[in-house]
Amino acid sequence: MSDKTSEAKVHFRSNAKVHEVDLRIREANVRLCQLCLWRNRKGIGFHIAPSSSSLPVICMVESNSPASAGGLKICDAILAVNNKNISEANYQQATTIIKTALNTKGRVDLLVVEQKFYKELKKNDISMISSSAKILVTPHSMPADFFNFPKHQPRTCDIHVNQDNKTFGFEVVSGDDNIGIYIQEVAPDSAASNAGLRKSDRIIEINGTYIEQDSNMNYQHYLWIAQASVYVDIGDDKSKLEATKLFEFVLYENPLHDNARLNLAILHFNPSHVHALETCAIVGLQMNHPTEAFIDLNQVLHFQPSSAPLLANRSVIQQFLDDNRNQSC
Template identity: 45%
Template sequence: MPIKQADIDRSINDNLRRCRLYIWRNYNGFGFTVTSESQLPPIITCVESNSPAAAGGLNIQDYVLAVNDTSTADVSHAELVAMVKNARDTDASVELLVLHQDFYRELKKVNRLFDPKRAKIIEAPRIMPINYQTFPKHQPRTCLLRLAKKEKSFGFSIVGSSTSTGLYIDEVCPNSVASNALLRENDRIIEINDEFVDDQQSEAIKKKLVQAKKAGFLKLYVIDMDTYESFRSENIPLSSNEYLHSSSIRKASTYSYNSEHQGNYQHFNVTPGRGRTAGNGRKAQESAGNWKQYSSWKLPDFLPVDSDQLP
């Protein structure tokens, strides 16, 4: 059965985002990395946890279609990087028009024009949110997730490719088992139920998560992006057992959170699916803004996409 035009438009409107980021005085940079690929828009390859980029709705594997009203089809990678660096160095804001890789690839099969004015604006706060400031820094976390009888999902989705190793948390649904356990977007999964999985293929890790969901219990040992890179550069062990017993760690401790105990923590909430509204740490708007019509960018008919949401 053919896909209706209304479904195509709804898919684009829900997932085309304009991420507005600001420099925070107590944070270095915007907190994302962009890489250019041949014949494709630049792609976001890293989003640091608790960063302006995370608060502004950027995801790992987002394609960047435009930066500050300028289509990325019209600029080189060096020019794009210079634009972002200039915004960072002058304490200015930067706006990125993005669409996740999964949707871009599916929608690209049949070309059609899209209107950037209809993109949903997700605006990061101008100062670092309190829950970002108080979040444990440079400490791994153990998140215990248990499903109640009527619960069907842990409430998070994952991101990773079939050819890569390791897996990241892509989205965390508000008021879910995952959010109550203080699992956060862009967390890197290091262990599942005490098994080290960071060096395993993404597809293998996904299968372990599905099995855990069927059992109704999941123990995740995770590290935010900044800590992950710091540990690797300083040769600090990633596994929980080695980390706790490493002589290089003066204070060997991890934070443990249970989904059944929320405490007074302010949760960083997002809505299910890639079309987001704002929670703590970000503000969403439905404004058309001052964006130009980029006729050079086309999107195709909508096809169903496996979003890697746990069943």
């Protein structure tokens, strides 16, 4: 009786352990990417970061490549190649193993995990991880939309959202040394997908601002500001709350960010209230936006046309604007 009870307990713990690992694997987005070469394209389409560390990490996935079609992502850590553990391999060893597989068979299976989850999964057996990984297979030939897609041509993707669908529908990731911004994933049937944004695209500009060489922190600010501006345009209470959160995210990272400070201040004012408009003007002056401050003061003067302090402030701003205009000429 006791032996059977003991066996039952051991069996139960084993199942619980497998279930726990399986849940972690799902959270970590572990994938078995089965990649193959295409006849009409040179190379598999990804690069491993040269590093002194022993963990091979993907630093680049080319757009419209077998690697992109097979689910490989920037910042993926390679755990195994063709079921062989290479998590401790250096850069040269990893690239040699992968190139050998491609040269001999024209295909390679990569077991990968998002790098940030690697330490959590490292203590688990590779075979257990592999058996629970999501399998993604590259098509045997280049898809028609890949083949017909214009190469090496910058394009503008106008992403339009509305009150029913307020999300952009894409994820981004930074490039080497946190420089450059790449599209990590595009959600199907999303605003980004409908605008023609594609996985592995590199973002050059956001709303007319050149950001190609910006750092990870700066490009995130641009995206937050862009998203917040959309919420402000939508205008309902829930959207304004979301906009407030995004502007506050920017200010947490950079307390002197002009755009975020000005927009956040305006969001919390009632434009129909005289004191609110006057405060907007003060904020505009503090942010070195004299034109906006001048407009706000004019609105206040509609309510208090004989206010001596307001008239004096408007005169000072008017003189400042005239002086700047004369210097420009």
